[in-house]
Amino acid sequence: MPYSSEHKQNSREKILQSAYRLFSTKGFDNVTIDRVMQDCSLTRGAFYGHFRSKSELYKEALKFAASTSKLADIKPEGLSSREWLSVLLDGYLSLEHVYGERPCPLAFLATDIVSRDKETHKTYARGYTRMNQLILDYAGRDTVKNAQDIFSLTSMIIGAVAVSRTLGDQQQVQQILSSCRQQARLMLGGI
């Protein structure tokens, strides 16, 4: 009896899960297909049944990350938009995020993306636009006079997380994150 297509779908998702985790923490060149497949307990031969190349995997992992990010979650019933945004920002600007396993690829792959192909750039750009869009929606268009004001906020939180990850000194990282949490609230008119 052949494997079901559902089973294949499952394998695909496991591969994406592993790929996302590995790519975002190590970057394209420091992840091998072998490593990804080991990570999800499959073998390399199986890989080519799901993806044509490593580049395609990278791109799909990026999409996958965007669709499963906390930002894409539905707002919990009990919270107002701005309370929920506050929760999201605190999560983003936290040690758990900086050192965690499911980081935001916008921050973790910011400079890695440049060497990838055009399609991947577009995928990244879509994710970035989406992030701005979501934050703008939660903040409310009345709070943010100009849609473009959001850009400085997202630049800041992405930059903070990207830089923090490279710094050894956790004390300093805490200061950076804390400084940005405070500044983010100011930018959003105090929430």
Next chain:
Amino acid sequence: MPYSSEHKQNSREKILQSAYRLFSTKGFDNVTIDRVMQDCSLTRGAFYGHFRSKSELYKEALKFAASTSKLADIKPEGLSSREWLSVLLDGYLSLEHVYGERPCPLAFLATDIVSRDKETHKTYARGYTRMNQLILDYAGRDTVKNAQDIFSLTSMIIGAVAVSRTLGDQQQVQQILSSCRQQARLMLGGI
């Protein structure tokens, strides 16, 4: 007659110049020693007379970039500290910087650094600390109540440049940079 040690010093600097440009635009893995040496019109064999390994080259290029950055320049006589800071920020948050040949490695290598060795991390961290220090000095300690407030500013400008580089849409990049220039002035109490 043997080559002078001055000649060797010159070669070293040319190598660093090329390495800095190539590494910061392409990242560690997408630059080969061959490419660097070609770029400065030397051959690969000569490389090992100057550096022990590619990693060492990367680290030295990072130091070199820090020591020759515009931020490290002496303030021109005619300008006040805050005017000079204003010039520096506008230069940092400009299209020329984002698409130029001598970019800030703090932004361009933010996520590339993570995969490097400990010594390289330290070099990056020193550069980051130095950037904060310099901006704080120019801004004046009276303007910035808390030294840590600078962190949100540097996160923002580094993040903006890092993200901008990956986006194809120049219109959008302009908006991001402009949004950050405006926000930077607000953060520094209007300059």
Next chain:
DNA sequence: GTCTATATTGGGATAGAC
């Protein structure tokens, strides 16, 4: 769909001539 074996390439590093 999964696995093993293998072809192939790219690039870091070394040795030795000049």
Next chain:
DNA sequence: GTCTATCCCAATATAGAC
């Protein structure tokens, strides 16, 4: 100090058995 030739490993991708 610089160059050429060479070794060698790591990793992508393919072919074919099961």
